[in-house]
Amino acid sequence: MGLFGRKKQNTESKAEPMEKTAAAEPLAEASDLGDTGLGGDRMVCRHQLERALTGEGQGVVMKFYIENFKRMNELFGFAYCEELLKEILEYLKEETGCIVYRYVGVEFITILKGRTQGQAVRLAEEILDRFSQSWKIDGTDCMCSCQIGLCSYPGYAEGADQLLKYLDLAVSKAAETGINQYAVYDSKLHATYLRKQAIARYISTALENHELEIRFRPTYNTKEGCFVRAEYYMRMFVKDIGMVGSAEFVPIAEDTGQISSVEYYALERVAQEIAELERKGVEYESIAVPVSPVLIIQENFVDTVQSMIQKYQIPSGKLAVEIDEYALTTSPVIIEIVMQQLKELGVELILNNFGSGYSGISKILELPVDTLKFERMFMWELETNPKSEPIVECLIKASDKLGKRLIAEGVETQRQLDILEKFGCIYQQGFYYSPTIPQELLASVLGKSMEETKAVLDQEREKLKR
Structure with missing residues (x-):
């Protein structure tokens, strides 16, 4: 550091x-x-x-x-x-x-x-x-x-x-x-800098050679008792560094001007997967792709999303775009306009890190948001801090009153699950339910219960430990 x-x-x-x-x-x-x-x-x-x-x-x-x-x-x-x-x-x-x-x-x-x-x-x-x-x-x-x-x-x-x-x-x-x-x-900061430089150099190579590993995070509906949604996730293997997740290389892509290439690649892969799920007749709600605020404010972003929808004949509501709450503080006017345009295209809008404090409830009322995702910190707090429970309860009830779907991200323990169920949060995502899974397994997981997918998900958990 x-x-x-x-x-x-x-x-x-x-x-x-x-x-x-x-x-x-x-x-x-x-x-x-x-x-x-x-x-x-x-x-x-x-x-x-x-x-x-x-x-x-x-x-x-x-x-x-x-x-x-x-x-x-x-x-x-x-x-x-x-x-x-x-x-x-x-x-x-x-x-x-x-x-x-x-x-x-x-x-x-x-x-x-x-x-x-x-x-x-x-x-x-x-x-x-x-x-x-x-x-x-x-x-x-x-x-x-x-x-x-x-x-x-x-x-x-x-x-x-x-x-x-x-x-x-x-x-x-x-x-x-x-x-x-x-x-x-010093030497530690220099090592961090060299790591970022190596990752930045490899991003374009990974895109050209299709070396980005495509994975998905399934979301479980506790009321229906099955996986109903998923979120796109990618990672890549960089020589002399190892596996690097999108949480690390996306900010680097933003800094180096490669974010359009990275996230348009992600958008197309999600569109392809939705088309494949439709062809197979899989029942699901939507597939989400997280999008950087740097990309959202680009002039051709909405046009590119529209072309993907048309190219892969994506039904209304099946493609979801996930925007982080802090993005609303960067270029709020432009982002609100873009969100409205995406809504008109039939894109589901997900606001990530709900409750982080970047925007208030009154602000969310003005936005065409369909789904809210808990800030992951709340899940950690539920494990050790009893005072966090009333806050979580209030946010769950607020989203319900607003008519918004709410997803709890980062669910890892039975205690977290019990508290969420007590307060009525039915959409849950995290390692308790499933690790990230490769693209080829998504169709066999969506629409299935935890019991039906236990064998295959346990195998994925073991792979991630290696």
């Missing part, structure tokens, strides 16, 4: 003195390139990074990212926020003793020549302590938070582009742990 945190940590490197006056001296040539008044510009910064990397010295590069500044602009206005950034910049210059470059927007970079990682971490902690206090501009106080990424040189980066990428990853890692945090790009 890399070295990260906020409070001072007892590492040997941190015991080293700061020697701020001597060690913090900026690169001698930096002032020769000028200072724009906002800490230098992007070109100057990149030039100095390249010089630092190709020189004989060592040090640490530190990146600062000021969070939630769009909201600050809305609350205080542009002029106020520009003055705030100037004050932050002056503070960072004074605290680091170096030139601080305003790289872009609310991102600042400084080069700590001659500093060790331990010294840089101590400095980051002191800076974050300042961000836990308010800033006063024109007599008005405000609070803003900062994430810091650090990367030592020489080391992992061979050029400015790589170094900037590593700093971004460190800032992202810091943000994962809360507000006002720092993270160091």
Whole structure:
């Protein structure tokens, strides 16, 4: 996960003195390139990074990212926020003793020549302590938070582009742990980066060679006593890494611009499977395909779905598109329009992670959603926290009042099953009922009871253990 945190940590490197006056001296040539008044510009910064990397010295590069500044602009206005950034910049210059470059927007970079990682971490902690206090501009106080990424040189980066990428990853890692945090790009973060790069390179090969393994997660209807629905799932085997599931490689595909290829491939495979189920006369409700919000907002998404429906003659209601609740916060207007267009095409709409807090009940009332899926966290809480039961009960009753189908995802124990049945949740999905199954088994599982499918599902469970 890399070295990260906020409070001072007892590492040997941190015991080293700061020697701020001597060690913090900026690169001698930096002032020769000028200072724009906002800490230098992007070109100057990149030039100095390249010089630092190709020189004989060592040090640490530190990146600062000021969070939630769009909201600050809305609350205080542009002029106020520009003055705030100037004050932050002056503070960072004074605290680091170096030139601080305003790289872009609310991102600042400084080069700590001659500093060790331990010294840089101590400095980051002191800076974050300042961000836990308010800033006063024109007599008005405000609070803003900062994430810091650090990367030592020489080391992992061979050029400015790589170094900037590593700093971004460190800032992202810091943000994962809360507000006002720092993270160091170290061997663990570098291993994570190399893993992502390997997966990204393999995605296109897997698509071209049809090497993505297609599987489905069946959903059980406790009232009817059989599997009635399924959700598409895919994974791939990457050399030197092993099996990688869609939960890991889909975000990578989003970052690398491969998401359209990945999810249109998934959409077509689901359409093909629905056509096959129809040909065999299998009884089922629908087959769902999870779709990234990055793909949903693409201009041709609805047209592509419509062409698939027509190409494979998919009956109304048999194809389901699953959208994560957090997607409603990304481009809400566009996504709501797309959802309405999909509804008109006869596509069932499933809202995943219902109850996660990204949207309220009132928001769901406005959406053409047919089915809700519990946030998986609720299933975990049912095992250990009795206080979670009334929350689950309320959500189940709310979905019923709204006339929405509700699926409980991640059901793994008899206790979870008993509580869900007590509150009237009849659609359940999870390892208690079935592991993910290969495409060729889906037709033989849908419409069947747990008893009828026990032998084949037990075999799949054993395979997954190997």
